[in-house]
Amino acid sequence: MSQSGGHVRKDRPARASKAASRSSILEAARRVAARDGARDLSLRAVAAEAGFAPAALYGYFRSKDDLLLALAADDLSVLARALREAGSLKPAAAAALALLGSTETIAAASLALPRDGKGGDAERLFNGRMIAALKALSEASGLPSDNRQNQCDVVLVAASLAGLAMLGRSGRLSALGFQPEEILARLESRFAKAS
Numbered sequence: 001m002s003q004s005g006g007h008v009r010k011d012r013p014a015r016a017s018k019a020a021s022r023s024s025i026l027e028a029a030r031r032v033a034a035r036d037g038a039r040d041l042s043l044r045a046v047a048a049e050a051g052f053a054p055a056a057l058y059g060y061f062r063s064k065d066d067l068l069l070a071l072a073a074d075d076l077s078v079l080a081r082a083l084r085e086a087g088s089l090k091p092a093a094a095a096a097l098a099l100l101g102s103t104e105t106i107a108a109a110s111l112a113l114p115r116d117g118k119g120g121d122a123e124r125l126f127n128g129r130m131i132a133a134l135k136a137l138s139e140a141s142g143l144p145s146d147n148r149q150n151q152c153d154v155v156l157v158a159a160s161l162a163g164l165a166m167l168g169r170s171g172r173l174s175a176l177g178f179q180p181e182e183i184l185a186r187l188e189s190r191f192a193k194a195s
Contacts, residue, residue, distance in 0.1 A: 022060045025050045026074065029067055030105075038108035041068060062122075065112035069122040072109030075099065076129035083136035089191060092140035093161055093184045100165030107166065134158060141191055157191050 028050035033041050043064050047054040061067040079099050086092035100106065113123060138145045138154045145151050164183055167173035173180065 018060075021052075025052065025057060025060055025067075026070060029071055033071065033103075033105060033108075038068065038071070038104045039111075041108070043067065062120075065109075066120075066122040068105065068109040068112045069126045071105040073122075073125045073129045075103055075105050076126070076133045080129065080133040080136040083133060083140045086140045089141040089157075089188050090184060092137060093157075093187060096137075096161045097165050097168065097180055097184075100162060101169050104169070106162070143191065153191060157187065160187055 025046065029041060029046045032045045032049050036042075036045065041064060043057050043061075044054050046067065047057050050057075057067075061070065079096060082095040082099060083092045086095050109126060113126070134154055135145065137158055138150070141154070141157060143150050143153050143157070145154060160183075164173065164180060167176070168180055173183075
């Protein structure tokens with residue numbers, strides 16, 4: 001604590017304060033994305049929701065794309081945790097569909113990824129979390145990631161789940177006459193390995 005002019009104030013570490021502010025911005029961004037859609041997320045709307053001046057957001061995120069990548073990275077962490085807890089492909093796939101069906105941040109963030117692979121810290125964070133989610137899916141499905149073919153299978157399952165979530169969220173899956181359970185059963189019969 002320090003005293004200044006008769007007032008006592010607590011000195012908070014700058015890192016903790018910055019982390020709390022960043023977290024507050026991410027929470028506000030999540031609310032705005034839920035309300036307006038992740039693809040239509042604007043820094044101005046996030047700043048207003050978080051109670052920040054729009055220019056202040058640039059101290060935490062370089063751009064809307066960086067903010068989207070941070071939101072998606074958080075969602076990928078939640079997804080990886082759910083996949084690890086699932087234990088096998090069918091519950092892992094159901095958990096993935098539940099998360100992917102209720103958020104579009106990962107899809108929106110994929111459009112924010114630079115094509116040249118020079119996205120900096122935000123892209124590295126996103127990629128690291130995506131790899132963690134793929135490893136968790138590999139473990140849950142019983143598909144070891146020890147060779148290129150098995151890695152390809154894990155990516156194929158992940159892409160199937162992402163596409164299934166998109167079709168479900170848009171209403172196209174039911175318009176095509178399918179239910180998620182039917183597709184998941186087929187996916188499990190093709191990819192789940194006996195332990």
